[in-house]
Amino acid sequence: MKAVHFGAGNIGRGFVGLLLHDAGYEVVFADVAEDLIARLAAADSYAVHEVGENPAVRTVNNFRALNSTTQEEELIAEIAAADIVTTAVGPHILRFVAPAIAKGIAARDTNLAPLQVMACENAINATDILAKEVASQPGAAASALDGKAVFANTAVDRIVPNQEPGQGLDVTVETFYEWVIDRTAFAGAEPVIPGATFVDDLSPYIERKLFTVNTGHASAAYFGFEAGLEKISEAMADQDVAEDVRAVLEETKQLLVTKHGFSNDEQEAYVQKILVRFSNPYLPDTVNRVGRAPLRKLSRHERFIGPAAELAERGIVPEALLGAIAAALRFTDPADAEATDLAGILASSSPADATARITGLEPEHPLFNAVATLVEERQAEAAKAPA
Numbered sequence: 001m002k003a004v005h006f007g008a009g010n011i012g013r014g015f016v017g018l019l020l021h022d023a024g025y026e027v028v029f030a031d032v033a034e035d036l037i038a039r040l041a042a043a044d045s046y047a048v049h050e051v052g053e054n055p056a057v058r059t060v061n062n063f064r065a066l067n068s069t070t071q072e073e074e075l076i077a078e079i080a081a082a083d084i085v086t087t088a089v090g091p092h093i094l095r096f097v098a099p100a101i102a103k104g105i106a107a108r109d110t111n112l113a114p115l116q117v118m119a120c121e122n123a124i125n126a127t128d129i130l131a132k133e134v135a136s137q138p139g140a141a142a143s144a145l146d147g148k149a150v151f152a153n154t155a156v157d158r159i160v161p162n163q164e165p166g167q168g169l170d171v172t173v174e175t176f177y178e179w180v181i182d183r184t185a186f187a188g189a190e191p192v193i194p195g196a197t198f199v200d201d202l203s204p205y206i207e208r209k210l211f212t213v214n215t216g217h218a219s220a221a222y223f224g225f226e227a228g229l230e231k232i233s234e235a236m237a238d239q240d241v242a243e244d245v246r247a248v249l250e251e252t253k254q255l256l257v258t259k260h261g262f263s264n265d266e267q268e269a270y271v272q273k274i275l276v277r278f279s280n281p282y283l284p285d286t287v288n289r290v291g292r293a294p295l296r297k298l299s300r301h302e303r304f305i306g307p308a309a310e311l312a313e314r315g316i317v318p319e320a321l322l323g324a325i326a327a328a329l330r331f332t333d334p335a336d337a338e339a340t341d342l343a344g345i346l347a348s349s350s351p352a353d354a355t356a357r358i359t360g361l362e363p364e365h366p367l368f369n370a371v372a373t374l375v376e377e378r379q380a381e382a383a384k385a386p387a
């Protein structure tokens, strides 16, 4: 069995690659980072260090590696003959991996079982985004894809920080993991991946994951950044930050319980477990990694505006989420292109225009004015700051 996996970074090596390996797949990693690909291609194995309670070291072998830019022909041939294609590249990168996937599907023998494609990104229905990109490639009419590929949405959860320099290909991860996959896409022929859970309705799981794990995590990052802290575990050890994060998760709990019918106790247990995961002192995770790409995180259906908008539509003022949004607007990192773009939008637009551009909220939305007020406050603050 063969899997082609796009993105040999943190989650690619530390989670998707590991689970596919453990499920018996040969994994072909595809990435654009030449140095990483060269090192993976030359290696026989790498180690995944699971840290926290019950630490363990797992070995991944039986993999190969290709540069998806310079070795596209080989990559297309691998995809044409693979059983599974997965991605962990970032939601905005899916459009760049779609052409090779479309060409691989086009080159696929019709006698083969359909290629099983799953995007493992932090976004609601990321595989649908990928499928749309694949179907829009020249010559890849939806009818040509019919029968040759199936696309399944997934929710992936494991905290994998940026790796320390000098660690080579080895990856440090938390012990916890969860991979939930939409079973309905496979018409009864789902892959056997022992570490994954197949469900008939993914939407409660993906919203619970994004609006609890990722909302809470990003809140810890932005509140922690405001408090001058570097690590997520340090942020969670700060009583004020921890209380603010807790308040945010109380609001998303209210939404998730009402909307998806999770019981209060079940969601509370989920929250408690997550707070412990964020506090893991063995995980060298930073507020800069978790706060990365603030424009993506502040976009319409993402971890802040998504739940805050739904609460506002239900007549609830999401005070704690608005506090986290205010903190996100203050996040700066010269190494993060989106943080720079965010500052540029704030500096060059009226409060209403900046709110619309950053959040995608319509001016008549019940959340709009509250966010516009925060934007205006941030603009006034930035204008006063020394250059």
Ligand SMILES: NC(=O)c1ccc[n+]([C@@H]2O[C@H](COP(=O)([O-])OP(=O)(O)OC[C@H]3O[C@@H](n4cnc5c(N)ncnc54)[C@H](O)[C@@H]3O)[C@@H](O)[C@H]2O)c1
Binding pocket: 006, 007, 008, 009, 010, 011, 012, 030, 031, 032, 033, 036, 068, 088, 089, 090, 091, 093, 096, 097, 120, 121, 122, 156, 157, 158, 159, 160, 161
């Ligand atoms: N790290 C985590 O804790 C975690 C957990 C769950 C989900 N995710 C999601 O997984 C995705 C990847 O996150 P990450 O933390 O592993 O990031 P990362 O930066 O460590 O890895 C991304 C990899 O994708 C590669 N890449 C970029 N463009 C590419 C292209 N066109 N073709 C092939 N490869 C390309 C990069 O070179 C990099 O190696 C994101 O969507 C993230 O939200 C991350």
Ligand SMILES: O=P(O)(O)OC[C@@H](O)[C@@H](O)[C@H](O)[C@H](O)CO
Binding pocket: 122, 156, 157, 158, 159, 160, 213, 214, 217, 218, 289, 290, 291, 292, 293
């Ligand atoms: O990957 P992002 O940028 O969407 O979010 C940063 C972290 O919150 C995220 O990577 C988590 O570590 C992960 O989603 C845990 O499952």
